[in-house]
Amino acid sequence: MTAHMTTQWIELADGVLVRRYAELDFSVGLVIGEHTALVIDTRSDPAQGAQLRAAVREGTQHPCTVVLTHAHFDHCLGTAAFLPAPVWAHPRCRDDLARGGAAQYAEALAFSRAQRMPRDPELVRPVVPDHLVTEPVEIDLGGRRVLLTHPGLGHTDHDIAVWSPDTGVLFAGDLLEQGADPDFTDAYPLHWPAAVTELLRLRPRIVVPGHGNPVDATFAAAQRDDLATLANLCQAVLNGELDPEDAVSASPFSSSTTLTALARLHLPG
Numbered sequence: 001m002t003a004h005m006t007t008q009w010i011e012l013a014d015g016v017l018v019r020r021y022a023e024l025d026f027s028v029g030l031v032i033g034e035h036t037a038l039v040i041d042t043r044s045d046p047a048q049g050a051q052l053r054a055a056v057r058e059g060t061q062h063p064c065t066v067v068l069t070h071a072h073f074d075h076c077l078g079t080a081a082f083l084p085a086p087v088w089a090h091p092r093c094r095d096d097l098a099r100g101g102a103a104q105y106a107e108a109l110a111f112s113r114a115q116r117m118p119r120d121p122e123l124v125r126p127v128v129p130d131h132l133v134t135e136p137v138e139i140d141l142g143g144r145r146v147l148l149t150h151p152g153l154g155h156t157d158h159d160i161a162v163w164s165p166d167t168g169v170l171f172a173g174d175l176l177e178q179g180a181d182p183d184f185t186d187a188y189p190l191h192w193p194a195a196v197t198e199l200l201r202l203r204p205r206i207v208v209p210g211h212g213n214p215v216d217a218t219f220a221a222a223q224r225d226d227l228a229t230l231a232n233l234c235q236a237v238l239n240g241e242l243d244p245e246d247a248v249s250a251s252p253f254s255s256s257t258t259l260t261a262l263a264r265l266h267l268p269g
């Protein structure tokens, strides 16, 4: 976590901003057009979402549209503050949130207790997205367009990335991570590298990960290569050609990250 990080908007390109938070080293995106502002992820609870909405209002009075990169609690539980904004997400993100948020609440509770936060989070029913990204969707923000796309199985089975073609900025959600290992808790280790390769085809100039600092395409390609190395190790374990402990030793990621990935392979026995 960056020691001197202060919460503020950082302008990556004209009208394309990232807001960085010390908590979870988290980033929210904002793309401002001539008539609409697109908010990318809404933080961990309704109060944080309301703070974010006020921060958005500092920069623009345009009506907001929201896109959720995925259904992990830190990305999606602040949405209520933006209603009646349209809320975009992948259908499986919608399905996950429509279950009522018990899984997200359990994760938020585990996080707050691990961080020794003074109060437990509130159990809130998440806002259920009402606009679905079933294929790549272009949204007209006025004078500029953004593309919402699901590049395949990766960090979850429903990640959405946001591409700003006129500025070359890509918001990758948790498909990429800076400053810490990618999180495999709900991931598809064998498929994840291909999803990042798909995003790199856009030839982004700046890539904004869900956690950590914005990076360049070289960083993103290097992390894709690390994801591919781990995928190959996972496949070898799956084939019975490699012991899990040898996969851990050869992995570009930490042992706990690698063991989490191996646990996602549903090995027989």
Ligand SMILES: [Zn+2]
Pocket (backbone or CB within 6 Å): 070, 072, 155, 174, 183
């Ligand atoms: Zn996540």
